[in-house]
Amino acid sequence: MESLICPDDFWSIWTIILCSVALSIYLEQHFRWASKITGPVLALIIAIVLSNTKVLPLHSPSYTIIESFFVPVAIPLLLFRANILRIIKTSGSMFGAFHLSVLGTSAGAFFAGMIFSGLIPFAAQLSGVMAGSYTGGAVNFVALTATFMPSGSEGVARFSEEANALLVADNFIMALMFFVLMSLTGIGLFRKNFTMPHQKKVEEGGGEGLLAASFWKRKEVSLLDIAKGLAVAIIIAFLSSKLSGLIKSLGMPETIKGIIGNPFLLITTFCVLAATFFSKALDSIHGVEELGTYLIYFFFFLIGVPANLIRLVLTAPILFFFCLLIALTCFFITFSLGKIFRLNLEELALSVNAALGGPVSAAAMAIAKGWKELVLPALLVGIWGYVIGTYLGILIGNLLLMII
Numbered sequence: 001m002e003s004l005i006c007p008d009d010f011w012s013i014w015t016i017i018l019c020s021v022a023l024s025i026y027l028e029q030h031f032r033w034a035s036k037i038t039g040p041v042l043a044l045i046i047a048i049v050l051s052n053t054k055v056l057p058l059h060s061p062s063y064t065i066i067e068s069f070f071v072p073v074a075i076p077l078l079l080f081r082a083n084i085l086r087i088i089k090t091s092g093s094m095f096g097a098f099h100l101s102v103l104g105t106s107a108g109a110f111f112a113g114m115i116f117s118g119l120i121p122f123a124a125q126l127s128g129v130m131a132g133s134y135t136g137g138a139v140n141f142v143a144l145t146a147t148f149m150p151s152g153s154e155g156v157a158r159f160s161e162e163a164n165a166l167l168v169a170d171n172f173i174m175a176l177m178f179f180v181l182m183s184l185t186g187i188g189l190f191r192k193n194f195t196m197p198h199q200k201k202v203e204e205g206g207g208e209g210l211l212a213a214s215f216w217k218r219k220e221v222s223l224l225d226i227a228k229g230l231a232v233a234i235i236i237a238f239l240s241s242k243l244s245g246l247i248k249s250l251g252m253p254e255t256i257k258g259i260i261g262n263p264f265l266l267i268t269t270f271c272v273l274a275a276t277f278f279s280k281a282l283d284s285i286h287g288v289e290e291l292g293t294y295l296i297y298f299f300f301f302l303i304g305v306p307a308n309l310i311r312l313v314l315t316a317p318i319l320f321f322f323c324l325l326i327a328l329t330c331f332f333i334t335f336s337l338g339k340i341f342r343l344n345l346e347e348l349a350l351s352v353n354a355a356l357g358g359p360v361s362a363a364a365m366a367i368a369k370g371w372k373e374l375v376l377p378a379l380l381v382g383i384w385g386y387v388i389g390t391y392l393g394i395l396i397g398n399l400l401l402m403i404i
Contacts, residue, residue, distance in 0.1 A: 010061075017062070020043060047301045050305075072240070073234055075268070077289070079275060083279045109326050113127030129144040137358025139292075157306045161315065197344055225286045262394060
């Protein structure tokens with residue numbers, strides 16, 4: 001059965017995509033139930049419904065534009081603040097705590113890949129995706145999904161279905177872990193075994209926290225900000241693409257070329273160098289996070305298009321346990337080693353949150369709990385997770401591909 005909209009009807013396809021993304025963002029920001037589901041998952045669900053009801057075609061040149069252009073431009077925009085020197089200096093001891101969580105994520109992803117190798121398709125690749133996603137966030141999920149995407153239409157369709165189910169499971173587990181992390185300061189076992197200087201200050205002051213609305217306030221963005229932000233992002237994406245092509249043309253083993261010639265790793269490297277050595281210039285450009293996040297939404301819509309709804313329902317349950325194993329390993333390693341190194345509970349909880357949910361989630365938790373001094377460090381270590389997540393995901397994914 002052909003779709004209602006033909007693949008070459010660009011006006012209709014782009015109208016639906018743009019309106020779907022706008023609706024996802026609106027719902028997430030205006031309704032509590034939608035914020036729990038998250039905007040990217042809403043965009044994914046809308047795409048699944050539209051493709052399974054034969055409104056949208058499964059293939060279209062419009063989709064290629066999103067994958068080939070939107071994603072490589074979105075990633076630099078989200079890494080404009082990845083100044084390594086500032087992150088290390090400002091985040092303090094939380095920088096060390098965060099790497100305990102990264103260790104936990106890496107171990108969990110490796111174990112999950114080994115345990116579930118005979119139970120789910122693409123176990124090695126999905127472990128790599130989750131190693132990156134549970135170190136950084138959505139930007140790493142996108143980069144690694146594109147990296148491990150197989151060739152051929154049938155392989156792309158099957159992998160996309162697994163990625164869709166993985167995203168649903170990922171968000172469900174993250175919501176569960178967020179609730180657990182928010183509750184730790186009220187659990188006697190953790191209050192007894194960990195110091196809680198920030199929580200005690202909040203409790204002594206009456207328990208008043210920051211208002212999220214006052215933190216995530218509207219920014220002043222100029223036309224020049226948009227022009228400069230997009231120009232820098234496109235230059236980085238362009239250089240990475242050209243250098244990737246050059247590296248892949250050299251006479252090196254395919255595995256090595258696949259890693260050092262990966263365009264997303266090159267984009268990350270160029271972004272970190274630019275953000276570290278030209279921080280003043282990049283910091284002066286406002287609105288880049290919003291632009292990058294907006295473009296990322298299109299990718300989540302895109303991976304929902306080829307999803308078969310019946311297969312998604314059948315696949316998602318086992319992936320819940322897959323993601324849960326990774327998340328729990330991250331949690332237990334972080335708090336076990338954190339106890340040995342005598343780190344405080346607030347920093348450990350925010351580090352796990354930053355790894356599993358990303359910088360926005362970690363900062364939101366610090367705001368909600370009233371830990372004012374930890375809002376910026378939580379945001380910064382989450383951004384650092386963006387930086388290293390793709391490297392770790394590719395490393396673990398390729399290692400598992402050689403072992404499994």
